[in-house]
Amino acid sequence: MQWPNRTADDSFAQTVGQAASGVGMRSLLTRRSDHVVLVADDRPHARALYEALARETGTRSGTIGVSAPCDSLGDIPHHYEEARRAMDVRRHSRERYGTTFFDELGLYRILGPGNDYRELETFVQQWLGQLIDYDSRHHTAMVETLSRDFDCGGNYDETADSLAIHRSTLRYRLQRIRDISGNDLANVEDRLNLQVATRVWKIVLGGPG
Known part of the structure; x- marks a missing residue:
């Protein structure tokens, strides 16, 4: 997830954790250069986490990308790339703010990393x-x-x-x-x-x- 008005620092990671907990998600968090990565025990609701983060940050100009379900620890890197692809597609779409699920991308699933x-x-x-x-x-x-x-x-x-x-x-x-x-x-x-x-x-x- 990425919010343009928030640096992906410990403070934002804490905000994400609080928002996730507030909507009933159990999760682990880590940070990257410009976004926060959340590993959750269940698929988030299409709007609940985004709405919670919008309230916490004071702006709706944020983007969340969600991977397909992950069945093993070894698959996490692959699913991380799926979540990034979903987030990138959302950010370049007409409605650039909100939540996008990788398994609902249709054609854009084949336009990700690893293709020719x-x-x-x-x-x-x-x-x-x-x-x-x-x-x-x-x-x-x-x-x-x-x-x-x-x-x-x-x-x-x-x-x-x-x-x-x-x-x-x-x-x-x-x-x-x-x-x-x-x-x-x-x-x-x-x-x-x-x-x-x-x-x-x-x-x-x-x-x-």
Whole structure:
């Protein structure tokens, strides 16, 4: 778990422990550079621990990632990476604060550590390479615009609001995206591949977001 307004020090670890105890969880705690790791005896409620920590810290701008159940001590490192993946996915999502469970990630389960990043990079380059190059040359945000459009389900008003731009600006950008990439945003297969590519670009390859 990570709360931007709190350093992952002993004080925050104690706060996490108190919150976990307050919702009936028995747990062990440790710290990493920017987050606290909690090893619990049971799966936390989807909202209870987050709400307790929000109250303790005074802000809801925190993120919790939860691994799949762990059956043996030897599996803890693997499940720790699952929890980190769940937290990273949440932090790069449209709703970046709250709790995310690894076993509910769907497609994003295969986009974690241990996969062939070269294949992922090739896929992203195939579908987004021209837009990435265009953004780099012209200091624009075409890839981020496309990513937000997918996040908002293609809703013009929501997408424009999330980017803090006018609808006409969004319409122009989407047309430029079509022109630059040569992809048809109305084509189901193109949209699927582009949406996956934007998520890989943002979550796995560290694109802006």
